[in-house]
Amino acid sequence: MAEENSSEQHPSESDPSDAIALPKPGNPFRWIFHPFGARAIRLNGNLGAIAIFFFRAVIMIFHPKQFSAIVQQIYFIGAKSVQIVALVGFFTGMVLGLQLYYVLVKFGSVGVLGTAVALSLIREMGPVLAAIMITARAGSAMTAEIGIQRISEQIDALSTMRIDPVGYLISPRIVAAVISFPILTTVFDLIGIFGGWVSGCLLLGVNSGTYYYRVVSATQMEDITGGLIKSLVFGILVVTICCFQGFYTHMRSDSFGARSVSLSTTSAVVISCVMILISDYIVTSFVM
Numbered sequence: 291m292a293e294e295n296s297s298e299q300h301p302s303e304s305d306p307s308d309a310i311a312l313p314k315p316g317n318p319f320r321w322i323f324h325p326f327g328a329r330a331i332r333l334n335g336n337l338g339a340i341a342i343f344f345f346r347a348v349i350m351i352f353h354p355k356q357f358s359a360i361v362q363q364i365y366f367i368g369a370k371s372v373q374i375v376a377l378v379g380f381f382t383g384m385v386l387g388l389q390l391y392y393v394l395v396k397f398g399s400v401g402v403l404g405t406a407v408a409l410s411l412i413r414e415m416g417p418v419l420a421a422i423m424i425t426a427r428a429g430s431a432m433t434a435e436i437g438i439q440r441i442s443e444q445i446d447a448l449s450t451m452r453i454d455p456v457g458y459l460i461s462p463r464i465v466a467a468v469i470s471f472p473i474l475t476t477v478f479d480l481i482g483i484f485g486g487w488v489s490g491c492l493l494l495g496v497n498s499g500t501y502y503y504r505v506v507s508a509t510q511m512e513d514i515t516g517g518l519i520k521s522l523v524f525g526i527l528v529v530t531i532c533c534f535q536g537f538y539t540h541m542r543s544d545s546f547g548a549r550s551v552s553l554s555t556t557s558a559v560v561i562s563c564v565m566i567l568i569s570d571y572i573v574t575s576f577v578m
Contacts, residue, residue: 413516479517
C-alpha cells in the first residue's frame with residue numbers, strides 16, 4: 291500500500307513522459323516576425339549612433355587647429371584620387387559614345403550624341419561612379435587606418451591626453467570630402483565628355499562641331515547643380531560610414547583584432563556603395 295501511495299503522489303517518477311514541459315500558449319506569428327523585429331531595432335540603433343557620430347564631428351570642424359589636418363585629408367582624398375577618377379571617366383565616356391552612337395543611328399539622330407553623353411554623365415553617371423571610385427580607394431583606406439588605430443589603442447591614448455578623437459580624426463575628413471567630391475565629380479564629367487568625343491568623333495566619324503555644340507546648348511545650370519548636390523551628399527555619406535565602421539571596429543560581435551579591421555573595411559565599402567545608389571534615387575526625385 292505504501293508503494294501504491296507513493297506512486298500516486300509522485301507520478302513523474304513512474305512515467306518520465308509526464309515531466310516533459312509543454313509549450314506555453316501564445317501567438318505563433320511572434321516567432322516568425324521576431325528576427326525581423328530584432329534586425330529593425332538593431333538598424334534603428336545603428337542609424338542613431340551614426341547620426342550622433344556625424345553631428346559630433348561637424349561640431350568639432352570649427353576647432354581652430356583643424357586647418358593643417360584638413361589640407362592633408364584633401365590631398366589624400368582629392369589629389370590622390372584624380373588619376374583613377376580621370377581614367378574611369380575617360381573610358382566611361384568612350385563606352386557611352388560607342389553605345390549611344392549605335393542607338394541613335396537607328397533613329398537618324400546621331401547629331402544629338404553630345405547631348406546624350408553630356409547629360410548622362412553630368413546628371414547621373416558622373417557623381418555615382420566618381421563616388422564609388424573614391425570609396426574604393428580612399429574610403430577603404432580610411433576605415434582600415436582608423437580601425438588599426440582603434441585596435442592598437444591609439445584612439446584610447448588620444449582620449450587619455452584629453453584630445454577628442456572624433457574631432458581629431460573624423461572632422462578633417464568630412465570637410466575634405468565636402469571639398470573634394472564635387473571637384474572630382476567635375477573632373478569625371480569633363481574627362482568623360484572628352485572620352486565621348488574620342489569615341490564618337492574620332493573613331494565613328496561624328497562631326498566635332500556638332501558634338502560640342504550639342505554639349506553646350508543642352509547642358510543647363512540645373513543639371514550641373516543637381517550633379518554637384520549629389521556629390522556633396524555622397525561625400526558626407528561615404529566618409530561618415532567609413533569612419534564610423536573603423537572607429538567602432540572593436541565593438542563587432544563577429545570577430546576581433548586584425549580580422550575585425552578587414553571585416554569593417556569590407557562592410558564600409560559595401561554599405562557606402564549601397565547608400566550611394568539609394569541616396570542617388572532620393573536626391574534625383576527631389577532635384578529633377
